[in-house]
Amino acid sequence: MPLPTLAESAIILGAEAEDWRAAVRIVGRALVASGVAKPGYADEMIRMIEEHGPYVVIAPGLALAHARPGPEVIGDGLAVVTLATPVAFGHPHNDPVTVVLGLALTSVAGHLESIAAIANVFNDSNAIAELAAATSAEEVLRIMASAEQS
Amino acid sequence: MKIVAICGAGIGSSGILKVNAERVLKRLGIDADVTAADIGSVAAAAADAQVILTSSEFVDAIGQTYADVIVVDNYFDTDELSRKLKRALG
Numbered sequence: 001m002p003l004p005t006l007a008e009s010a011i012i013l014g015a016e017a018e019d020w021r022a023a024v025r026i027v028g029r030a031l032v033a034s035g036v037a038k039p040g041y042a043d044e045m046i047r048m049i050e051e052h053g054p055y056v057v058i059a060p061g062l063a064l065a066h067a068r069p070g071p072e073v074i075g076d077g078l079a080v081v082t083l084a085t086p087v088a089f090g091h092p093h094n095d096p097v098t099v100v101l102g103l104a105l106t107s108v109a110g111h112l113e114s115i116a117a118i119a120n121v122f123n124d125s126n127a128i129a130e131l132a133a134a135t136s137a138e139e140v141l142r143i144m145a146s147a148e149q150s
Numbered sequence: 151m152k153i154v155a156i157c158g159a160g161i162g163s164s165g166i167l168k169v170n171a172e173r174v175l176k177r178l179g180i181d182a183d184v185t186a187a188d189i190g191s192v193a194a195a196a197a198d199a200q201v202i203l204t205s206s207e208f209v210d211a212i213g214q215t216y217a218d219v220i221v222v223d224n225y226f227d228t229d230e231l232s233r234k235l236k237r238a239l240g
Contacts, residue, residue, distance in 0.1 A: 052158035052189065053207030058166060058225035066162040092206060093223040108161050112186075115165035122226040123170065 003078060003117040004103065006144055007034035010079035011137040020054070020089045020097070021046055024065050027081050027102035036077030037104045044072055045102070054089035057097055062128050063089060064118075066103035073104045076114065080140050082132055098132040121146060151182040151239075154196045156204040156212065160188030166225050167203045174232045180239065201238055203231075 010030040017023035028042025044067035049056055057063045079102035086096035101118070105111045121127050121144055134140045153171060157164035164186035171184050187195035189211050196202050199217045206221045218238040224230055 048158050055157060055205040055207040056163060058163050058205070059227070060224060062226075064162055064166070066159060068159045068161070103162055105161055111161055112165055112169070115162065116169045119166050119169045119226065123228060125226070 002114060003121070003144060004076045004105070004114045005034070005036070006078045006080065006141065008137045008141070010034035010036075010077060010102070011140050012079075012081045013134060013137070013140070014084045015081055016084050017087055020049070020063075020087050023063075023081065023083060023087050023097070023100050024049070024102075027065050027079050027100050030079035030081055031077060031102050031104050034077055034079065036073065036075040037102075038072045038074065041067060041072040041104060044068070044070065049089070054091040054095075057089045057091035057094040059122060059128060060094045061086070061096070061098045061132065062094070062122065063097045063100045064103060065100055066105070069105050069107050073106050075104070076106055076111075077104050078102065078118075078144075080131065080144070082134065099128055151180070151201075152199045153182050153184045153201040153203060154192070154199045154217070155184065155186045156189055156192055156196070156202055156208055157186070158189055158208075160186055160191070163205070163225060164188070167222060170225065170228055170231055171203055171235065174228050174235055177228075178232065178236065180235075201235070 031037035155164040155167035168186040
C-alpha cells in the first residue's frame with residue numbers, strides 16, 4: 001500500500017516551535033516546500049484544531065495535522081516534522097507532541113489506501129520514538145517505508 | 151453490524167480508526183461494516199450504527215445516540231481498540 005508522497009523537502013527535523021500553532025505552521029511550510037499545499041493550508045489545519053480541539057494528537061507524542069481537501073491543496077502528500085522541544089496541544093492523554101505529521105489530500109475518495117499505509121507505519125509502537133530520534137531525512141524515509149513490508 | 155469512526159474532517163484520523171478497527175474486528179472474527187465520517191455528518195452517518203469510535207473531543211458534539219460511543223486514546227494501539235470493542239460488543 002503506498003504512503004502519500006513524502007518528499008525529502010517535506011521532512012524537517014529538530015524544529016523549534018514555541019507552541020502547537022507554530023508547530024503546525026512548520027508542517028504547513030514543509031507541505032508548501034514539497035509542492036502539495038499553498039501557504040494558506042497551515043491556517044486551515046490550525047482552524048480544524050481550534051474548531052474541534054486537539055483530537056489530531058492521535059497517539060502519545062504524535063499529531064496528524066490536516067484539513068479538508070480544498071483550494072489550498074495542490075496534491076496528495078505527507079510531511080514529517082520533529083520538534084527539538086515537545087509542545088502541548090491540550091490533549092488529555094497524548095501530550096506532549098514531538099512528531100507532527102502533515103497530510104494534504106486533494107479528495108476524500110480514494111485516500112483510504114494511503115491512510116492504511118500510515119497506520120501500518122505507526123501500528124509499530126516504536127515508530128514514533130524512532131522518528132523523534134531520527135537525525136537525517138534518509139532515516140525518516142526508511143522508518144516510513146517500513147509500511148511497504150507489512 | 152455498523153460501526154462509524156468520527157473525526158473533524160472525515161479523513162485522516164477517522165480513516166486510521168476505520169483501518170485499525172477493521173483489522174481488530176477481523177482478528178476477533180466479528181463481521182462489521184466500518185465507515186469514516188466527519189462530525190458534521192454524524193447524525194446521518196451514525197443513525198443506524200451500533201458503535202461510534204472517536205476521540206474525547208467529539209463526545210459532546212455527537213450528542214444523544216443509541217450507539218455505544220467508544221473513546222479511543224491511542225489510534226495506533228490495536229490492543230486498546232480490541233479491548234474497548236470487545237467490551238462494547240460483548
